[in-house]
Amino acid sequence: MTVEHHLRQNTLGAKMRRVGSLVRKETRQIIRDPSSIALGIVLPVLLILLFGYGLSLDVTNVPVAVVVEDPSPAATELAASFQLSPYFDVRLMTSMPQAQQLMLTRKVDGVIRIRPDFGRQLSLGDAEVQLLVHGVDANHARIIQTYAQGALGQWMAKQTAQGQGVLSGPVIVQNRLWFNEANESRYFLVPGLIVLIMTLIGAFLTSLVVAREWERGTMEALFVTPVRPDEILLGKTLPYFALGMIGLTLCLLAAKFLFQVPFRGSVAVLTGASMLYLLVALAIGLWISSAVKSQFVASQIALLVTFLPAVMLSGFLFDLHSMPAMVRLVTYALPARYYVTLLQTIFLAGDIWAVILPNIGMLAAMAAVLLFLTRKSMQKKLA
C-alpha cells in the first residue's frame, strides 16, 4: 500500500462514502425485511392505538350488586346514591345468596349490602354498610372501595344539608390535581409509551440485527474491507436512529392530534432528550450483540436489561414511589427512568429546568460511557 493510497483512504470524503454505502445497505435491509418494518413502524402504531384508545387505569361502570334488605326510606335513598354514582353499574336485588352467586361467577366485582336493621341502627347512630369485593385484582378492589366510600360520603353530605342529623366532616379534603385536571390515565400512558418504542427500536431491534451479522459471519466479511470499526458503528447506528426518530414523530403526532394529550414543554427539548436516550439504547443494543454474537441470546438479554426495566422500573406504569428502597436504588442505573421523568415533565408540566437539566445530564453521561464501551468492543478482531 502506497503512502498516497493510505492518505486517500483517510480523507473525509472517502470516510463519508464508506459510511454512506453501509447506511444504504442497512436501510435496504430494513425496508426489504417485513419483520423490521413491522417492529419499527407497525408495532409503534399498534401500541399508540392500544394505549390511546384501549388501556386505561381509570375505572368506570364497575358492575356491583346492591342488596337492600331493609325497606326503610333511608336504605332506599342510600341505594339510589350508589345508582347515581358514575363509577358503578348497579344491579339492585334483595337477596344476598343471589348476589353471592353473581360474585362467584364474576358477573359483579363487588356486593354492597344494606342490612335489615340499617334504618333502626342509623337512628341509633351506629349503622354499617357492608362491602364485599372480589379481591383477586387487588388494585381494582381498592378502587371500588374508594368509590363506595365516596358514594357513602356524598349521601352523608346530602343528609347533612337536609338537616337529617347525619354529620359529615368536620374536616373536608379538597383535592386538586395539577397538570392533569381531568384525571386521565391516558395523559401519562401515551408519553410513557415513547420510552417503550424507543427501547424496542434502539436496543431490541439493533441487538438482533447486529448479532445476526456475527452469527452468519458477514461481520467477518466486513472486517476485510477497508471500512473502519467506527465507520461500521456509524453505519449500523444511523439507520436505526432514523427509524427511532420516525417512531418518535408518530407518537408525538398521535399524542397531539389523536389523543389531545397536553404538550406544555418545547419540542426542541423533547427532541434533544429523545435523541440522547436513543443513543443510549442503540449503544446498549450494539454492545450486547457484539458481546454475545447470537441472535436468540442477544434478543433475550436485550429484553431483560432494556425492555423489561423500561416497562417495570422506569415509573412509566408503576410509580417509583411504590417500589421497595432496594429496587428504587437499582432504578438509578437505568436510562429509562430518566427518560420517563423527562417525558412526563415536558408533556404535562412544561420546560422545568430544575427537572430537565439533571436528567438530561445523566442521559448524556450514560450515552458517552456506553458509546465508548461499544467502540472498544467493536475492534476488528475475531473471537
Place this chain on the structure above:
Amino acid sequence: MLDAIFRILALTRKELLAILKDPRSRFSLFIPPILQCLIYGYVATYDLTDVPYAALDQDRSAASSKLLSGLDGSGIFRRVADLNRAADIKTMINERRALLVIQIDQDFERRLASGMQANVQVIADGRNSNTAGTAMGYVSAIVETFNAGWRAEHGQGRVPIRLTTRAWYNPNLETRWHMIPALIGTLTLLQTLLLTALSVAREREQGTFDQLLVTPFRPVEIMAGKAMPSMLVGIMQATLVLLVAQLWFRIPFAGSFFTLYAGLTVFLLAAVGIGLLLSSVAATMQQAMLFSFMLIMPFSLLSGLTTPISSMPELLQYLTLINPLRYAIDMAHRVYLEGVGLRLLFSELWPLAIIAAVTLSGASWMFRHRLA
C-alpha cells in the same frame, strides 16, 4: 402408528438436546423467568410506600399540627418541607420535590372549635395521575381518622354510618397475589411461542428443514416433534413460577395441582399452535423472533393484567375474547386463589380448546401444503 410415535419421540429428544445443550440458551430459558417473577413480585404494585409531601400550615395551631402528625405517623408520608408562602407550592410540585402539598388555612382551628366545617387543600402532582389519585386517597383516609378522633374528643358522637369491607380470595388486597399467579400464563406464553417459532425457523434458515423432509417423517409428525419439547419447557417454566410463588412469596395455593396442570396443558396447546402457525410464515429466525414479539405485546396488554378489561372500550373487549392469555390468566387466578375445580373452569377451558384446535389444524395445513 407405533412407528409414528417412536419417530415423534426421537425428534422430541433431538429438539430437547438442541435447546438444553447450549449453556447460554439454558440460561435464557430458566433465569429470566425467575428474575421476572421477582421483579413483578416486588415492583408491580400501585400501592405507595414513600410519598414525599410538603406542608403549608398557615394556622400553626394544635389542631393543624395534629392533623399533619397523623400524616407523618402513617409510615407512608414523609414531610420534605414546611412552606411559608403559597408561592412555594408551585416550585415544590414543579420540581418534583414533593408529590403533594397539604395546605391548611389560617382559620382552621377556629372554624373547628366553633363547630363549622374546615377545609384542607391537597395539591397533587398529576404527571402520573394514578399515583396522585392513590396518594390523595391515603390523605382522605388519614383525615377521616382525624375527624373521628375530633368528634370523640368534642362530644359530637361517632360517625353514624361506616363502611366495612371484606375482600374475597385476597383478604389483604395484595397486588402481588394478583400478579404472580398471572405470570404462570404470561411467562410460559412468551417462551413457548418463541421456542416453537424459532425451532422451525432455525431449521429453515440453516437448510436442515429440507433434510428433515426427505426422512420418513410425515409433516404432521415433524410438527408434533416440534410442539412437544416447547410444551415440556413451558410446563417446566410454569412449575418454576409456581415454586417462586409458594416458596418465596408464600402465596397460599387454594386449588388442586391436577386442575392447574390440566388447564395449563390446554393453554400450552394453544400457545404452541400459534407458534407453529407463526413459524410457517417466518422465513428467518429474526422474523420469527420479531413476529412473536409483536404478538406477545397485544396479547399481554389485552389480557386484563395491568389494566382491567372492563375499562376497555367495547370493541377491544370483544377482541380480548380471542386472546389465549386472557383465559390463561383467569384460569391461573381461579385455580390458584379461588380454588375452583375443573367443572367451574369450563368457561375458560373451552375457548382455549377452540383456539388450540384452530391454530393446530391451521399449522398442520401449512406444514403439509406450504413447507413440505
